[in-house]
């Protein structure tokens with residue numbers, strides 16, 4: 001197999017991949033207490049959970 005991929009096609013693929021990363025940012029960590037209750041609450045590391053107040057590091 002000797003596929004010839006033009007340069008600008010590679011650039012588009014790379015851009016799409018980067019876009020996927022930026023549109024799905026990691027919001028932080030899931031609160032373990034809320035997770036036990038079945039809730040997924042994202043907390044910024046070092047802050048307290050907005051739902052139950054549990055500090056998340």
Ligand SMILES: [Zn+2]
Nearest residue numbers: 031034049052
């Ligand atoms: Zn919580």
